[in-house]
Every structure is written in structure tokens, then in C-alpha cells.
Amino acid sequence: MTTAFRLPLCSAAARFCVGHQFRQLACTVLAGLLSGTAFAQTTPQAQDTMFTRLVQKNQFALTPTGTQFTGLGWEKLQQDIQKSQLVLIGEDHGMAQIPAFATAVARELKPALYVAEIDKYQAQDVSRLATQPGLASAFNKKYPMALSFYSWAEEMELARYLRTQNVSILGIEQVGIGTPGRFFTVLSEKVKSKPAKAYLQQRARTYQTRDYTAMLTGKYNGITMFALGQSGIDSLRAFTEKESPEARKMVDDFVASYRIYQESFAGKRSSHFARINLMKRNLLAELQPYQQANQPLPKMLFKFGAYHVGQGRSIWGDIYDVGNLAKNLADMHDQKSLHIFVMGKQGTKLGAGVPDADVKNTVKYSDAEEAMIKPFAAQTKAGSAWQIFDLRPLRAALLRDKLKVSSHELEATILGYDYVVIIPETTSSHSL
Numbered sequence: 001m002t003t004a005f006r007l008p009l010c011s012a013a014a015r016f017c018v019g020h021q022f023r024q025l026a027c028t029v030l031a032g033l034l035s036g037t038a039f040a041q042t043t044p045q046a047q048d049t050m051f052t053r054l055v056q057k058n059q060f061a062l063t064p065t066g067t068q069f070t071g072l073g074w075e076k077l078q079q080d081i082q083k084s085q086l087v088l089i090g091e092d093h094g095m096a097q098i099p100a101f102a103t104a105v106a107r108e109l110k111p112a113l114y115v116a117e118i119d120k121y122q123a124q125d126v127s128r129l130a131t132q133p134g135l136a137s138a139f140n141k142k143y144p145m146a147l148s149f150y151s152w153a154e155e156m157e158l159a160r161y162l163r164t165q166n167v168s169i170l171g172i173e174q175v176g177i178g179t180p181g182r183f184f185t186v187l188s189e190k191v192k193s194k195p196a197k198a199y200l201q202q203r204a205r206t207y208q209t210r211d212y213t214a215m216l217t218g219k220y221n222g223i224t225m226f227a228l229g230q231s232g233i234d235s236l237r238a239f240t241e242k243e244s245p246e247a248r249k250m251v252d253d254f255v256a257s258y259r260i261y262q263e264s265f266a267g268k269r270s271s272h273f274a275r276i277n278l279m280k281r282n283l284l285a286e287l288q289p290y291q292q293a294n295q296p297l298p299k300m301l302f303k304f305g306a307y308h309v310g311q312g313r314s315i316w317g318d319i320y321d322v323g324n325l326a327k328n329l330a331d332m333h334d335q336k337s338l339h340i341f342v343m344g345k346q347g348t349k350l351g352a353g354v355p356d357a358d359v360k361n362t363v364k365y366s367d368a369e370e371a372m373i374k375p376f377a378a379q380t381k382a383g384s385a386w387q388i389f390d391l392r393p394l395r396a397a398l399l400r401d402k403l404k405v406s407s408h409e410l411e412a413t414i415l416g417y418d419y420v421v422i423i424p425e426t427t428s429s430h431s432l
Contacts, residue, residue: 050403051394055375058390062421067103067161073388077340077419081108085299085335086326090306090417092343092367093149094350095426099158101342102303106162112298114162115170115283115322117305118148119257121186121250122179123171126150130159130169137432143185144212145178152350152429167301172282172322174257174275178215180224181208183254187240190247196239203236225261233258273319279308280325287329297333302326306341306372310416315372315409323416341417343367344426345377362428371409373420380422389420 060073081087087109091098106114116123126147129136140151149155162169175183181204188200207224214222221227233255240251256278263271290298302322307315309323323339330337344367351363368377380387394414397403405411413420 050397051375051405054394054397054403055379055389058393059379060388060390061385062388063385064097064100064104067100067107069101069104071385073386076390077388078108080338080418081105083336084109084338085297085333086302086330086337087111087300088302088304088309088323088326088337088339090304090309090323090339090341092349093305094152094429095344095347095423096154096429097344097423097426098342099152099154099429101421102301103158103161105340106158106165106167106301109299109301110165111162111167111301113170113286113300114167115172115286115300115302115304116149117173117303117308118150118171119173119175119179119253120171120282120286121183121253122146122148122150122173122176123169125182126156126159126171127163127169130156130163140432143179143182143208145215146176146182147432148176148178151432153432154429156432170283170286172279172286174260174278175254177223177225177261178211180254181205181211183250187247187250187254190250191240191243193239193243196243199235199239221265225258226265228258272316276308276314276319276321279322283322283325297329297335300326306343309339310341310412311337311339312415313412315412315416338419339417340419340421341373341413342421342423343373344423345373345380346382347423347426348428349426350428350431358428358431371407372413373422374407374410376420376422380424382424384424386424387422389422391417391420 060071060076062069062071062073062077087105089098089102089105116126118126125139126136129139129147129150136147136150136156140147145151147156150159159169184200184204184207188197188204191197191200210222210227211224214220236251236254240247260271260274260278263274287297302309304322308321309326310321311324311327313319313324314321323337327337327339344365346364346366346368348362348364350358350361367373370377376387376389379389391414394403398405398411398414405414
């Protein structure tokens with residue numbers, strides 16, 4: 001019974017991007033007020049009226065029953081999913097309803113690949129654990145924090161469904177911040193040298209205990225990825241320098257991730273660019289087996305924090321994230337990508353917290369005033385069906401200078417996503 005490892009963040013908006021990672025960039029969310037004019041004679045009131053009219057005209061309901069959905073909104077979304085080769089779901093983490101929505105999308109898309117916001121070694125564990133009931137829960141007790149989001153029951157159910165459909169699960173993130181204990185255990189199984197194996201096994205036990213204690217006590221500067229030091233990296237390199245290419249690649253992955261964590265801990269914004277670029281390189285590397293001349297991309301489903309999978313420039317600023325790369329890949333093959341932003345208006349979710357404490361980790365929230373979704377949340381009433389908004393007519397008006405918004409976050413939502421789905425009230429995910 002553990003929650004995915006996530007450090008406290010400076011604002012609700014940051015959760016969309018970083019999830020379980022520990023980004024502590026300064027984040028101030030501006031109010032999503034509509035203003036400005038497209039032409040000198042257009043008043044702010046007219047702009048607001050036009051925006052509201054476009055929102056309401058392109059608003060539809062969808063009603064969930066488990067992982068099944070009905071309603072005009074779902075029918076419209078189904079049609080676009082079936083026309084798409086890549087579907088990207090941007091979310092806020094820790095809500096029980098979103099994995100069920102992703103399952104329904106997967107049922108329509110029938111993807112060959114599922115791309116997740118975890119590292120490749122976590123993805124291998126998730127793929128294996130999802131095949132048999134009970135495996136994931138036992139693993140999670142042995143290696144708390146090692147499965148990230150997939151230590152949550154609803155996320156693991158999504159993984160189980162995907163594996164029943166023979167969908168390959170790909171992880172393209174940096175090595176997870178809570179995973180060194182498990183990572184070094186796996187690495188110890190790859191080496192041949194007895195001294196190397198003994199060293200890695202001893203380090204695995206030490207790191208597992210260290211990270212669990214740091215998380216439990218809130219002393220995050222004691223986490224291995226922060227506290228390891230250059231001597232630890234040098235020892236790791238020395239013990240594995242004569243090992244197989246596979247083992248050395250694991251070491252390279254660990255060191256690259258360690259560098260990113262170190263930069264972030266030092267408050268360097270460059271760490272975020274490094275992380276995003278690493279994810280993009282990892283995605284391209286994973287797709288190499290599918291890249292044959294004149295062959296289409298396989299159908300792919302992505303599920304990431306919402307800052308990652310919009311098309312175009314990220315809300316973070318001058319960053320082009322995974323979603324933009326996915327769109328470029330689809331365009332290159334004359335295929336279609338579909339970008340869906342789904343999140344709750346209010347309710348409960350699992351937040352950052354301590355192991356073995358779902359009650360303590362469950363937080364109440366309201367994102368009704370979040371600039372990214374404020375006008376859409378305003379059209380979603382408590383106790384109603386889920387609401388879906390087709391953003392493409394708003395995007396067309398925005399790009400033709402017929403509509404302006406003052407909020408950078410709201411503009412990024414409209415330009416980056418094809419649909420926004422608002423859940424009136426969510427409940428928190430549950431640990432395995």
C-alpha cells in the first residue's frame with residue numbers, strides 16, 4: 001500500500017507537467033480572464049461573447065459507466081479516435097477516473113504501443129506484473145516507489161487491460177527518482193563479475209532503505225538521486241566498465257538521469273530542457289524498430305501530464321515537448337495525431353505523501369480557477385455528466401486573429417489540444 005513518489009510542488013498547475021517528479025520551478029498561475037480585441041472596433045465584451053458562444057456551441061456531454069462511455073460527446077470523440085494513428089492524453093495525476101477513460105480510448109484506438117510517463121525499466125516491470133493478478137501488489141510491498149503511478153490500482157488496471165490486448169508498454173522518462181533500489185537490483189542481475197554483483201546488491205539494499213526513509217520523513221535531500229555524489233557515480237562506472245553493453249547502457253541511463261536530478265535540485269531551469277530532450281530521444285530510440293521505409297507508424301496511445309503532450313510550444317515557454325514530436329512524426333507519415341486534455345474540476349486526488357497512507361495522501365482540490373481550463377470548468381456543473389469541448393473552432397478563430405485571450409496558459413490549451421474533457425468531480429486513486 002504505497003503511493004507513487006512525488007515531492008511537493010509550488011502550484012496546482014505544476015502537477016500537470018511533473019507528476020511524481022520533483023520539479024520545483026517557480027510557478028505562478030495567472031487568472032484566465034478573457035480580454036483584448038482582434039480589431040480596433042471590437043470590444044472586450046464582444047470578445048467574451050464570441051468566446052462563450054464558441055465554447056457552448058462546441059460543448060457536448062459524455063456519460064461514464066466504468067470504462068464504457070455514452071453520449072454525443074463520446075460519439076464525436078470516437079469518430080476522431082478512429083481516424084487517428086496517435087492519440088495523446090494529457091492529464092492531472094492521481095484521479096481514479098482518468099485511467100478508466102484511457103481504457104475506453106484504447107478500446108477504440110486499438111494501439112500497438114502505449115507510451116507512458118515512466119522509465120523503460122519501470123515499463124518492463126509494469127508489463128510483467130500486469131499479466132498476473134497479485135504480482136503487482138507483492139512487488140509494490142517489496143519495492144515501494146518503484147512503480148511510480150502504476151503503484152495505483154486504477155493505473156495498474158489500465159496496464160492489465162493493455163497487456164490483455166498485447167499492447168507493448170514503453171517508458172521514455174528518465175530513471176525514476178524513487179527507483180534506485182530496484183534499478184540496482186536489476187542491474188546486479190545483468191553483470192557477470194562477482195565483485196560487481198556483490199557491490200550492486202549491497203548498493204540496492206542501501207538505496208532502497210535510504211529512499212524509503214527519506215520519503216517517510218520528508219527529508220528529500222537524503223534521496224539517492226540527490227545525495228549520491230560523484231564518488232558513487234565513479235564507483236558505479238568502475239565496477240561495470242567491463243560488463244556487457246546492456247549493463248553499461250543501464251549505467252549510462254542512470255547517470256544521465258542523475259545529472260538531471262542534480263541540476264534540478266540546484267534550481268537550474270536547464271534540467272527541465274534536459275529532461276524533455278531525453279524523453280524525445282528515448283521515444284525515437286523506442287520507435288526505431290518500427291521505422292521502415294514508407295511504413296506507417298504503429299497506432300500509439302500516450303498518457304502523460306498535460307504539459308507534455310500538447311502540440312506546438314509548451315506552456316512552460318520555449319520548449320517543444322513530447323506531444324509536439326508526436327505530431328511531427330504523424331505529419332511526416334501523413335497520419336493524424338489527436339490531443340486530449342482530461343482533468344477534474346474538483347474533488348479528491350492522491351497527492352505527494354508518505355508510504356502506506358492513502359488517507360494522508362488524499363487531498364481535496366478545486367481547479368475551477370486554473371487558467372488552463374477556467375472557461376471550460378465554468379460550463380461544467382456539479383453533478384452533471386462529463387463535458388467535452390472541441391477546441392478546434394476556438395483555435396481557428398485564435399489563429400485568424402478573431403479571438404484573443406490574455407492568459408498564456410489558456411492560449412496554450414487551445415493551441416495545443418483538440419479536446420478538453422472536464423470531469424465534474426473526481427475521486428482519488430487507490431494504492432495497490
